[in-house]
Amino acid sequence: MSTSPLPVGVGRADGPSVRIGALVPLTRPGWVEAGRQLLAGLELAVHEVNDADGIAGKPLELVVRDTAADPLKAAAAVDELAALGVAAVVGEYHSVVARAAAGRADALGLPYLCSSAVLDALTDQPTRWVARLSPPQSRGWRVYADFLLGAGHSRIAVATQPSVYWAAGTRILQDHLAPRGGRVIELDMSALTPAAVCDALVDQEATALLLLVGHPEPAVPIVKAVRRDPRLAEVQMGAPAGQPEFAEWAALLGDDGAAIPFLRYLPERLSPLGARVETALRERLGDAPSFVAFEGYDTVAVLAEVLRSQGADRTRIAESWPRVTVEGTRGQIQFSRTPDINVWQWTRTPIQVVDRDPAEPGRFRVLHAD
16 A cells, blocks of 8 residues: 655645545556546645645645555545545546445545545445545436437447446346337356357347447457447447546557447536646646546545535535535535445436547547536
8 A cells, every 4th residue: 555645845835734535546456547638636735735825725635555456445535535534535537446436435424525436335324534526327318218219229239347336337227228229138257258148149140339348358259249240330339437538448459449329427518727727737647637636636625625524524524515605616516315336326427428539549539418
């Protein structure tokens, strides 16, 4: 595990720091590129908070722990961070890992602001300690299902692996599509090769294939197999979990990775704040920032505002979630209770269905928005 030190000589903030813990996947089998983007957003926002006199004159310090996509490691990190005296915990990208972190934070009475995980059941029971910026999976994946139906797809295959997250996604698709005449055909990737997936798509007469699998394995081999099978020239591939968002996807697949729609949580047009942050993130990352980097920035922006008004007392932080109003990079952020979601939820997160332009795979096309 590693700790990210407070940047030296940042702004006017001085004295004992206000510490927040950050959970980020920085090593395999975690999605390292997503972790890098998330951390860049978190660190940029901390830098700006400290440049503006910190939290009542005290510097904000980010204590980073690498989860490596391991729920047990994340839960242990929450325990460690709580013992270190952090005011709150933020971050995480992988839904199953965030669920473990949220459960442990709830048990310890430690505020947790989840940045980027979407699993609806982030906790088993309603909790006052946990809030979330990313939209619940049920909302985003229903938007994606409507996009598929609007594009004329009613026989939809899903290549899937054993996981609470993938199973939840499959169930959301089935429940939303069935009443509208759609059918979901499950292809178990623990039993099928990419070539066998191609044969199954032909046998089942599927018109779309969704990649509910890990990246790069087995997602990349499946994409290559489908692209090279002349029988499947008209099959629409999709990746609602967002694999094509990151540069590694384009590097591994090139032109084959284009025209595969995915979910992205950005507005049609960034606000002036969002545009400024985009420029700063691009400089920090050396590349275009993904929506995950904006989620990281917004996480610290929200928590910093809470810390300024409530101090570092954990109970007061948790009690403030329903009163938060913060202008983030992607819109005004407020939390509320929503049906079947046990955490405080930002309900107005923008959702887009996007793909990489086949004519220019480095450019994204917005196909649908909610």
